[in-house]
Amino acid sequence: MLDIEALDHGFAGNTLWTIDRLHWSGREMVHLQGDNGSGKTTLLRVLAGLEPPRLGRVRWTLDGQSLVPPCPGWVVYLHQHPYMFDTGVLDNLLLAARWHGLERAHARERALGMLNWCGLGERARQPARSLSGGERLRLALARAWLLEPRVLLLDEPTATLDARAIADVDALIDDLALAGCAILMSAHHPSPLTARCQRRWHLRDGVLFDDVAQRRESNPALR
Numbered sequence: 001m002l003d004i005e006a007l008d009h010g011f012a013g014n015t016l017w018t019i020d021r022l023h024w025s026g027r028e029m030v031h032l033q034g035d036n037g038s039g040k041t042t043l044l045r046v047l048a049g050l051e052p053p054r055l056g057r058v059r060w061t062l063d064g065q066s067l068v069p070p071c072p073g074w075v076v077y078l079h080q081h082p083y084m085f086d087t088g089v090l091d092n093l094l095l096a097a098r099w100h101g102l103e104r105a106h107a108r109e110r111a112l113g114m115l116n117w118c119g120l121g122e123r124a125r126q127p128a129r130s131l132s133g134g135e136r137l138r139l140a141l142a143r144a145w146l147l148e149p150r151v152l153l154l155d156e157p158t159a160t161l162d163a164r165a166i167a168d169v170d171a172l173i174d175d176l177a178l179a180g181c182a183i184l185m186s187a188h189h190p191s192p193l194t195a196r197c198q199r200r201w202h203l204r205d206g207v208l209f210d211d212v213a214q215r216r217e218s219n220p221a222l223r
């Protein structure tokens with residue numbers, strides 16, 4: 001569902017990374033790795049269409065349609081410190097629903113379901129900006145899931161969380177993956193979730209190494 005050809009990005013005339021060719025069916029959960037500054041966030045932002053690549057092409061094939069990012073509501077990028085609207089917790093979901101044109105009664109019912117799913121059912125009226133880091137991330141996952149995206153691009157989702165919060169977020173991400181949402185996540189530190197990723201992309205020295213492609217290269221039977 002993701003096809004990349006001759007993608008190249010950088011700033012001020014310097015190349016950050018280049019990717020000759022990459023295909024991802026979306027069936028395997030992917031762990032994007034790389035040192036600080038290797039360009040993980042930038043790659044996720046380019047895949048989401050939040051910034052255009054310097055050269056090359058990104059194409060998503062979703063529900064039989066070939067799309068160039070951005071694909072609002074379908075390919076969703078989530079920052080490790082997600083933006084919270086300056087409203088209550090429930091209204092954060094309802095605003096997102098309205099923004100994306102969900103029908104009002106359906107949106108409310110679904111938003112309440114999402115709040116229970118992410119464990120914030122008792123916090124509907126609490127100001128969203130007063131939530132802890134882990135709670136914000138859970139609310140942001142609920143806000144994303146409200147739209148039933150096909151792809152979630154998660155930027156260091158558990159980087160600043162303690163073990164308990166990581167377990168909570170891991171469980172939610174796992175639910176999304178089981179429901180058929182394709183997950184690509186960057187993460188520095190191993191976690192139960194990164195351990196479950198079936199594929200690894202590694203940004204090193206400006207090149208993206210794909211362990212699946214490398215296995216195919218080294219085993220002719222897989223080509």
Ligand SMILES: Nc1ncnc2c1ncn2[C@@H]1O[C@H](COP(=O)(O)OP(=O)(O)OP(=O)(O)O)[C@@H](O)[C@H]1O
Pocket residue numbers: 011012016034035036037038039040041042043
């Ligand atoms: N808009 C921009 N203008 C100039 N340089 C930028 C811009 N955005 C990112 N960079 C630079 O690109 C490099 C890669 O940044 P990026 O945030 O993608 O790396 P990262 O791998 O996600 O890093 P980290 O693991 O530390 O979060 C950094 O050196 C950053 O300063």
